[in-house]
Amino acid sequence: MSELAAKAKELDASDRLAGLRARFVLDDAVYLDGNSLGALPTAVPGRMEDVVRRQWGSLRIRSWDESGWWTAPERIGDLIAPLVGAAPGQIVVGDSTSVNVFKALVAAVRMAGDGGGNGGDRGDDGSGRDEILVDATTFPTDGYIAASAARMTGCTLRPVAPADVPGALTGRTAAVLLNHVDYRTGRLHDLPGLTAAVHAAGAVAVWDLCHSAGALPVGLDEHGVDLAVGCTYKYLNGGPGSPAYLYVRRELQDRFDSPLPGWNSHAEPFGMRAEYQAAEGAVRGRVGTPDILSMLALEAALEVWDDVPVDAVRAKSLALTDFFLECVAAYVPAGTVESLTPEAHAERGSQVALRCPGAGDVMKRLIDSGVVGDFRPPDVLRFGFTPLYVGFADVERAARVLARTLS
Numbered sequence: 001m002s003e004l005a006a007k008a009k010e011l012d013a014s015d016r017l018a019g020l021r022a023r024f025v026l027d028d029a030v031y032l033d034g035n036s037l038g039a040l041p042t043a044v045p046g047r048m049e050d051v052v053r054r055q056w057g058s059l060r061i062r063s064w065d066e067s068g069w070w071t072a073p074e075r076i077g078d079l080i081a082p083l084v085g086a087a088p089g090q091i092v093v094g095d096s097t098s099v100n101v102f103k104a105l106v107a108a109v110r111m112a113g114d115g116g117g118n119g120g121d122r123g124d125d126g127s128g129r130d131e132i133l134v135d136a137t138t139f140p141t142d143g144y145i146a147a148s149a150a151r152m153t154g155c156t157l158r159p160v161a162p163a164d165v166p167g168a169l170t171g172r173t174a175a176v177l178l179n180h181v182d183y184r185t186g187r188l189h190d191l192p193g194l195t196a197a198v199h200a201a202g203a204v205a206v207w208d209l210c211h212s213a214g215a216l217p218v219g220l221d222e223h224g225v226d227l228a229v230g231c232t233y234k235y236l237n238g239g240p241g242s243p244a245y246l247y248v249r250r251e252l253q254d255r256f257d258s259p260l261p262g263w264n265s266h267a268e269p270f271g272m273r274a275e276y277q278a279a280e281g282a283v284r285g286r287v288g289t290p291d292i293l294s295m296l297a298l299e300a301a302l303e304v305w306d307d308v309p310v311d312a313v314r315a316k317s318l319a320l321t322d323f324f325l326e327c328v329a330a331y332v333p334a335g336t337v338e339s340l341t342p343e344a345h346a347e348r349g350s351q352v353a354l355r356c357p358g359a360g361d362v363m364k365r366l367i368d369s370g371v372v373g374d375f376r377p378p379d380v381l382r383f384g385f386t387p388l389y390v391g392f393a394d395v396e397r398a399a400r401v402l403a404r405t406l407s
């Protein structure tokens, strides 16, 4: 056994989260794509059988009340809340991340101009706040939606690298849309520092947590984040297309003026009134009828988090990515791949991105050899490490197969 294989064995033996792998349906492949689609938790199929056959099949319409369908968006939001450092009552589940980015960003611009504080003051030259800053390296959907939100609200849109945001903020900045972890490089951005800078400029901060929630502590309440969105099909393992979530800080909920005010966010949805009156609290983030089947699959999936501290997940995530970088350095000839992922723990999410020529083809061959990551154009091999089900022997094998594939 090689030295690194022996080290992997030791690390697995002392890994207090190792037993959690049994909560997932997995096979012999090394699955390093949980940052795109999380693995299936074992509790989900049985729950879906009940939801479909009994709740839908037998109870039918009664399930909106009797099976708790109507209140599922807030109930499941409260299950996600501790994973992102939020007190209950601030997260609602539903729609896609893209749709929630739209709701959050337009609502942020409206807040910035509503006179209620944070961004409520006038801009430097008295002309108001009419600019949105967006992470220049963002996942494309956020950029597209920010451009549309800017057009709709009469703002200009300025792409800025996250680290440059403090210097780019002005009295005209209404809202700033940032990613907590960069989907390509795996870089973790400074959420506390950037949020504080946005607030100091009187603007509203919107964070996309797709690549951080479930992999590391986020601290939404602690750091005073205004609005946040995220998906649930990556590190939260909710399944393909599972609904996203929207966080609205409690103190801002009364000022959350949704650009998609559907009947589900009405104060009295069954009043069927012609005039819209927004509900109180997190419910205000809802739009239309929730996608119950996906939502209840997510609820079952979240059971894997019972008694799992996020800090322990973070510690294992860093140990996994450290060990992967160590194995790659040992096995892959120098100069063959270049890591885009920061060395510093404070700047690293839960993935490693390696740049190499022909990355698309390399990833195909890796997958054929049982190591599943993904490829992001033009030249990035992406490996996501989900601490709940990836072990250290997986990591050593992935690096070994990578070296063989590249030789």
Ligand SMILES: Cc1ncc(COP(=O)(O)O)c(C=O)c1O
Pocket (backbone or CB within 6 Å): 096, 097, 098, 099, 139, 141, 142, 179, 183, 208, 210, 211, 231, 244
């Ligand atoms: C950072 C980020 N934001 C948004 C999305 C897309 O969200 P959705 O397709 O669920 O709307 C993704 C991934 O798909 C993402 O990585």
Ligand SMILES: Nc1c(O)cccc1C(=O)C[C@H](N)C(=O)O
Pocket (backbone or CB within 6 Å): 035, 036, 037, 139, 183, 210, 241
């Ligand atoms: N949402 C996805 C999908 O529907 C199909 C394939 C991949 C995805 C992803 O989530 C991609 C992912 N957000 C990324 O970081 O690239």
